[in-house]
Amino acid sequence: MKEAQDRDLSLNALINAILLRYVTYYKTIERNGKVVVSRKSFQFILNNLDESLLLDSLKKNEFNLSNFISLSKGQIEFENFVNYALEGVGVTGGIIRDFDIYKDKQGYTNILLIHGYDIKWSKIIGNTITDLIKEIFHYNSQCTFYSSSLIIRIFEKSI
Amino acid sequence: MVTQFNSTGPENSGPLGQSRSARRKTMITLSLETDILEELKTDALKERTSLSTLVTATLSKHVLLNRFAKDVDGIFITNNTFKAIVDDIEENSLEDDFTRNALDFIPTIFYSKNIPFTLQNLIKYALSSAAIDGGIYNHFHHYVDEAGLVNLVMRHNFGLKWSRILGNGHVKLIENMLNLKSTLTALPSSVVIKVNTNSANKIQAHSES
Numbered sequence: 001m002k003e004a005q006d007r008d009l010s011l012n013a014l015i016n017a018i019l020l021r022y023v024t025y026y027k028t029i030e031r032n033g034k035v036v037v038s039r040k041s042f043q044f045i046l047n048n049l050d051e052s053l054l055l056d057s058l059k060k061n062e063f064n065l066s067n068f069i070s071l072s073k074g075q076i077e078f079e080n081f082v083n084y085a086l087e088g089v090g091v092t093g094g095i096i097r098d099f100d101i102y103k104d105k106q107g108y109t110n111i112l113l114i115h116g117y118d119i120k121w122s123k124i125i126g127n128t129i130t131d132l133i134k135e136i137f138h139y140n141s142q143c144t145f146y147s148s149s150l151i152i153r154i155f156e157k158s159i
Numbered sequence: 160m161v162t163q164f165n166s167t168g169p170e171n172s173g174p175l176g177q178s179r180s181a182r183r184k185t186m187i188t189l190s191l192e193t194d195i196l197e198e199l200k201t202d203a204l205k206e207r208t209s210l211s212t213l214v215t216a217t218l219s220k221h222v223l224l225n226r227f228a229k230d231v232d233g234i235f236i237t238n239n240t241f242k243a244i245v246d247d248i249e250e251n252s253l254e255d256d257f258t259r260n261a262l263d264f265i266p267t268i269f270y271s272k273n274i275p276f277t278l279q280n281l282i283k284y285a286l287s288s289a290a291i292d293g294g295i296y297n298h299f300h301h302y303v304d305e306a307g308l309v310n311l312v313m314r315h316n317f318g319l320k321w322s323r324i325l326g327n328g329h330v331k332l333i334e335n336m337l338n339l340k341s342t343l344t345a346l347p348s349s350v351v352i353k354v355n356t357n358s359a360n361k362i363q364a365h366s367e368s
Contacts, residue, residue, distance in 0.1 A: 003226070012190055015218065018225075019191065022217045023198040026225065033238035033316075035294035036228045038264065044256045048248045054240075061237040094234035116232055 025088035028067050039116060046120055058128045062089055065136070076136060078159050085129060086111070095125060109159045111152040122150040224292040238294070238316065245321050258328040262335055265289075269336075276336050278309060278356060286311060286329075296325065308353040319347045326350040 004014040037045065046054075063085055071088075072080035082101065090096040090113070100112040111129070115121055126143035130152055133139050141154040191199075203213045228235070236244075245253065265285050266276075274280050287299050296315040304310050313325060326343035329352050333341050340358035344351045 011187075015189055015214075016192055016195065018221045019195050019199065019214065019217060021225075023195055023202070026217075026220070027202060029235055029237065033294065033297070034235050035238065035241040036224065036233045036235055036292075037241075038260055039232040039234070041256055041260055042234045044252075045244055045248065048252060049244060050247060053243060053247055057240040057243045061239040092235075094228065094232065 021088075021092050024071065024083060025092040028071065028088075029093065032061070032064075032067075043117060046117055051120060051124060055124050055127055058124065059131060062093065062095065063128060063132055065132075068136075078137065081133075081136060085132065086113075090125075104153070107157045109154045109156065111154070112149060113152070114149045116148060119145055119147050122146060122148070126150045126152060220292070223288070241294070242317050245317050245324075250320055250324065254324045254327055257324050258331050261328050261332045265332060266336055278333075278337055278339065278354060281333070281336065282311070286313075304353070307357070308355055311352040311354065312349060313352075314349045316348060319345060322346055322348075322350040326352055 001011060004011045007014065009017075068081065068084045069076070071084050086096070086099045090099060096113045096115045098114045102110055102112070104110050113122075113125060113129075115125065122145040123143075126145060130141045130143055133141055133152070133154060137156075139154050139156040139159075141152050144151045144153070199213055200210055203210045206213065227233075265281070268274070268284070268289070269276060269280070272284075274284055282301055286301075290296060290313075291299060296313040298314040299312065301309060301311050311329070313329075315321060315325070322345035323343075326345050329350075330341050330343055333339050333352070333354055338358075339354055339356060341352050341354040343353070
């Protein structure tokens with residue numbers, strides 16, 4: 001009740017939001033087993049861990065394709081991918097803080113991902129997500145990395 | 160879709176104030192999005208539980224862990240990724256990081272919830288609940304052995320290196336928070352920490368002399 005008041009939401013809206021996060025993300029990671037790592041510890045891990053090892057593990061585990069297929073009930077659509085990878089694993093799982101999707105002047109879809117770590121993390125999540133987009137939708141894309149954000153430009157106008 | 164649920168009582172009756180079974184329950188009526196409700200019904204059926212139990216468990220987990228993880232900017236990683244991290248990073252560095260976090264995180268929760276620093280409370284609020292929810296081990300139990308030592312047993316799937324890190328971190332936490340001496344036995348899938356509850360006075364007497 002207090003949280004709903006603090007967030008200026010009705011209790012009903014808050015509970016719907018919590019249950020939505022459960023069905024789109026938490027239940028999957030609960031099933032696979034999870035560890036919650038604090039922000040400081042994760043930055044320590046990033047500083048000390050081999051980049052390719054983390055990239056491989058993220059692709060295989062966090063962004064697991066069969067989880068995506070299961071959650072989207074076999075409907076391999078870009079919107080479902082956004083719900084799964086960006087809203088669920090990304091924002092709810094803490095991998096990113098926020099994201100935005102927009103079309104540029106050439107009509108290509110751009111995904112802006114914002115996170116709280118460093119450029120190494122920008123590269124890891126950027127490469128993970130572009131690989132997934134290529135694998136699932138066969139779209140080519142290009143990343144631009146910044147210190148706490150990145151932009152993925154997808155060379156496809158039909159999205 | 161309007162649905163009625165038994166939910167946990169007001170927050171100030173406390174997720175930390177009472178055991179899960181003793182907590183007061185309140186009947187509430189919710190209007191849930193149809194897609195969410197259908198998904199929850201399917202999950203409840205799969206888990207052989209009622210819809211009400213599943214919703215209550217999900218809301219409890221939100222209050223006890225997920226909301227807190229979000230507040231502190233925590234990140235959820237799978238067990239497989241965590242195992243890869245433990246295997247790859249040098250042990251002393253990882254142990255330093257774990258211990259530094261434990262020595263900050265757990266006393267902070269105790270101070271913020273006004274929980275007295277006792278071994279019983281450490282077991283109740285940290286070792287048998289928050290640590291399991293946080294995933295650093297998946298099973299915990301404790302008992303008093305023949306020598307009168309309190310044995311804390313933590314089981315996990317992350318290997319011997321993690322047992323040593325977990326054990327050494329907790330030995331330091333127990334000494335720092337409770338002024339109690341403990342020893343550990345590390346095994347590949349568990350760690351046992353033996354706490355000497357009579358050691359507080361000795362430590363104090365030693366430091367005074």
